[in-house]
Amino acid sequence: MPALVLAGIACWEVCAARRDATSVPGDAAWQAAAAAVRAGYRPGDLIVFAPAWVDPIGRRELGDLIALPDAARMDAARYGRIWELAIRGAQASDTADLVPAVTEDHAGVRVRRYDRPPAVVVGDVLDRAASATLSAPPPATLPATPPGPGAHPAVVLAEVGFAPHRCVQVSPAPGTPLRITFPAFPLGRTLVGYVGIADVFTRRDVRSPVRIDVELAGRVIASAGAGVDDGWVRFTATTPPGPADVTFVARAADANRKLCFAAEARQ
Amino acid sequence: MTVRHRAIGWALAAVTLILVVVNQRGVGIARDEVVYMQAGARYAAWWTGLVTRDHGIDERSVTQTFGGPNPTDNNREHPALMKTLFGLSEQLVHGKLGLAGEVTAFRLPSAVLHAVLVLIVYGFVLELWGLAEAIVAALVLIGLPRAVFHAGLACFDAPTMTLWFATVVAYFRALDGRRWPWQVGVLWGLALATKHTALLLPFALGAHYLVIAWRATRPDPGQPDRPGFGRGLGARLRAVLGYRGRVIVSLAVLGPVTLYAVWPWLWFAPIHHVRDWLAFHLNHVHYNYEYLGRNWNAPRFPWHVALVTTLFTVPVATLAAAALGAGVWISERVRRPARAHRGAPVLLLALSFAASIGPFVLGSTPIFGAEKHWMPALPTICIAAGVGVVWAARRAASAVRRIPAPAMIAGVAGCVVLAAAAEVVVAEPYALTWYNTLAGGAPGGADLGMNRQFWGVAARGVLPVLIADAAPTGTTAVYTHDASPAWSIYQHQGLIPTTLTDAGWEQAGIDRSQLAIVIHELHFNRHDYLIWASYGTVQPVFVLCSDGVPIVSVYRRPGK
Numbered sequence: 001m002p003a004l005v006l007a008g009i010a011c012w013e014v015c016a017a018r019r020d021a022t023s024v025p026g027d028a029a030w031q032a033a034a035a036a037v038r039a040g041y042r043p044g045d046l047i048v049f050a051p052a053w054v055d056p057i058g059r060r061e062l063g064d065l066i067a068l069p070d071a072a073r074m075d076a077a078r079y080g081r082i083w084e085l086a087i088r089g090a091q092a093s094d095t096a097d098l099v100p101a102v103t104e105d106h107a108g109v110r111v112r113r114y115d116r117p118p119a120v121v122v123g124d125v126l127d128r129a130a131s132a133t134l135s136a137p138p139p140a141t142l143p144a145t146p147p148g149p150g151a152h153p154a155v156v157l158a159e160v161g162f163a164p165h166r167c168v169q170v171s172p173a174p175g176t177p178l179r180i181t182f183p184a185f186p187l188g189r190t191l192v193g194y195v196g197i198a199d200v201f202t203r204r205d206v207r208s209p210v211r212i213d214v215e216l217a218g219r220v221i222a223s224a225g226a227g228v229d230d231g232w233v234r235f236t237a238t239t240p241p242g243p244a245d246v247t248f249v250a251r252a253a254d255a256n257r258k259l260c261f262a263a264e265a266r267q
Numbered sequence: 268m269t270v271r272h273r274a275i276g277w278a279l280a281a282v283t284l285i286l287v288v289v290n291q292r293g294v295g296i297a298r299d300e301v302v303y304m305q306a307g308a309r310y311a312a313w314w315t316g317l318v319t320r321d322h323g324i325d326e327r328s329v330t331q332t333f334g335g336p337n338p339t340d341n342n343r344e345h346p347a348l349m350k351t352l353f354g355l356s357e358q359l360v361h362g363k364l365g366l367a368g369e370v371t372a373f374r375l376p377s378a379v380l381h382a383v384l385v386l387i388v389y390g391f392v393l394e395l396w397g398l399a400e401a402i403v404a405a406l407v408l409i410g411l412p413r414a415v416f417h418a419g420l421a422c423f424d425a426p427t428m429t430l431w432f433a434t435v436v437a438y439f440r441a442l443d444g445r446r447w448p449w450q451v452g453v454l455w456g457l458a459l460a461t462k463h464t465a466l467l468l469p470f471a472l473g474a475h476y477l478v479i480a481w482r483a484t485r486p487d488p489g490q491p492d493r494p495g496f497g498r499g500l501g502a503r504l505r506a507v508l509g510y511r512g513r514v515i516v517s518l519a520v521l522g523p524v525t526l527y528a529v530w531p532w533l534w535f536a537p538i539h540h541v542r543d544w545l546a547f548h549l550n551h552v553h554y555n556y557e558y559l560g561r562n563w564n565a566p567r568f569p570w571h572v573a574l575v576t577t578l579f580t581v582p583v584a585t586l587a588a589a590a591l592g593a594g595v596w597i598s599e600r601v602r603r604p605a606r607a608h609r610g611a612p613v614l615l616l617a618l619s620f621a622a623s624i625g626p627f628v629l630g631s632t633p634i635f636g637a638e639k640h641w642m643p644a645l646p647t648i649c650i651a652a653g654v655g656v657v658w659a660a661r662r663a664a665s666a667v668r669r670i671p672a673p674a675m676i677a678g679v680a681g682c683v684v685l686a687a688a689a690e691v692v693v694a695e696p697y698a699l700t701w702y703n704t705l706a707g708g709a710p711g712g713a714d715l716g717m718n719r720q721f722w723g724v725a726a727r728g729v730l731p732v733l734i735a736d737a738a739p740t741g742t743t744a745v746y747t748h749d750a751s752p753a754w755s756i757y758q759h760q761g762l763i764p765t766t767l768t769d770a771g772w773e774q775a776g777i778d779r780s781q782l783a784i785v786i787h788e789l790h791f792n793r794h795d796y797l798i799w800a801s802y803g804t805v806q807p808v809f810v811l812c813s814d815g816v817p818i819v820s821v822y823r824r825p826g827k
Contacts, residue, residue, distance in 0.1 A: 003663035010584035010682035014689045020708025024815020053713040056810045056817040063806020071805045159793035200790045204564040
């Protein structure tokens, strides 16, 4: 009996090793799936891939349809149509809880299109970074990112939680809140934002978390903290529609924290 | 051991050597390997100069070649033995004899030592369990895909497995009471001179020694005390220490002396330099390592990293056979304790396994090198597999009397070895991306979030693509990412023209480049994003895959 089991396992392994090695759809399948997407693609559509490790192959086939802001999006809420190319039964986090309008299979590459009412974005901090102001740090404190009043925060494409995100990146001085104010920021009914720590190496070397508060008329309407392993952390607040000064207060306990955040005002 | 037995052992070793040497030809240059090759060339030149009396032994030349004021000067953070052998091999096999290319010559000592390991395992098992067990143990050892990969690099991980196990076997043999057990001390010294992990070995040998010496010096209640075998605790401890005291002396004296002899950096200020060496590893930076879907770069690490990684990187049939073998050993020990070998070889193998893999259960030991850091555990698994296969086959033969035992052993062993061979074929040359069928192969490993690769070896696979995409005239700057240290060697090998230049590091290098590569590891995603921002596109022109799993992306600057 043990010999039979051993021989059985071995035979299974011989077959399975080959099967595993060829279990990922090849270039022809990807090209067919990409052709299907191109046939139905409209400007403004989002294209995503699952599982995450197959992303380079997906971008190779359809990267020309993925603009940088789409690849480095805050989240997928503003997209009314999402194309998902997936293998091995995986699903992208962007399409969780959505029902596909179209499903096709191209030799193992499953193409699904999800249609849904997009979030209507009335204000985006990334579009308004040039008009944002940074608070001056106390005289005794060396400024990290902000050189002083009148400076604007940087919008960068950063790695946060091993994913790409366009975000406002600041480095608050340790223990000193850094206030980033967006004057007359157009608000909708909700403000949705995310915060995280950029750069895997600073996350490794400095382990303390960061924190962000959102203030409206001197009142904190949303808060979120992000630790080194938390990735891109969501926060939301209900807001009165209309323009208002919105301030993001960034805090870090240690120097050289690359705090990244993005936020959208949605109707 | 008969002539036939010896011939089989040498044949197995020869097969190993050929397999490793042939396989490494398709394996790219590992980042750390470049450092070891360069240091090895300098070390070898120094030794050659010493022998030819071009120079003597003086602190200045030793420091310039083997050390320096900073922790990584002349790669002084790693002992010199293997690097010296890499350099001597390159001098002789490539430079003088012209028998192999430069890189192959550098890597040859690792391959030879891996063949030696197969020979040692074979001989040890033959002596203790029998020919069939020995052959199977050797064959499944040859069929370890990750070991084949590491044995083909001019690095320390496969050699340290050999010298670790050689020390274990030498220690075991030294317990026969021989007058001069020098071998165990010298081999441990060579293991120390290969990699600091050999410092763990005394934990295994010490524990084993205490057990067998305690047993051997147990007073017989039916007989009067023998001289030196007293009943008091003090007398008993003295008896234990004196049981094979020369083995302890050999380890304690010849080990450090050998390390000192082959590492000139220790010849001046040895205590200071040993302290620096150990401090470097005790305070080693935690590199990034993906495990079960999460990037780990700071303790505490999961206690199960080493166990799960081993479970996914040894062929499944070998693991199953090893589990059977371990069961056989335990069963034998319980059922027939009187027949147990006095030297307790199974206990020794178990302790060797535990000492090698144990530190990685603590949660604070760096895990970034995965199985290469606990490779000395592998011989124990393979020996157990050899015992398990033969036991299962013999049991089957006794039940099915039509098939003689040798045929049954050949059949079962053939299946297990074939499974290992199938995994080796699938795994190479990108064995760091490979996982066994329990994990679902490379794609399954990717699904599970297991580490994709390290050291940038996969870059070699996209060199033809870069050549094809380069400008037809003039130079083309390439962002070479983790292959940067190996770039000049690839050029020297003729794998890429010198017109494909290394653009430099990080954002500045990317901004200068017309072509860029990203070697995929989770924490390297940032390089994709730096390239996107500079090139204005997220679309690679080529993606190199291993069994469908992306391992390297190539980008071309639009409008080039």
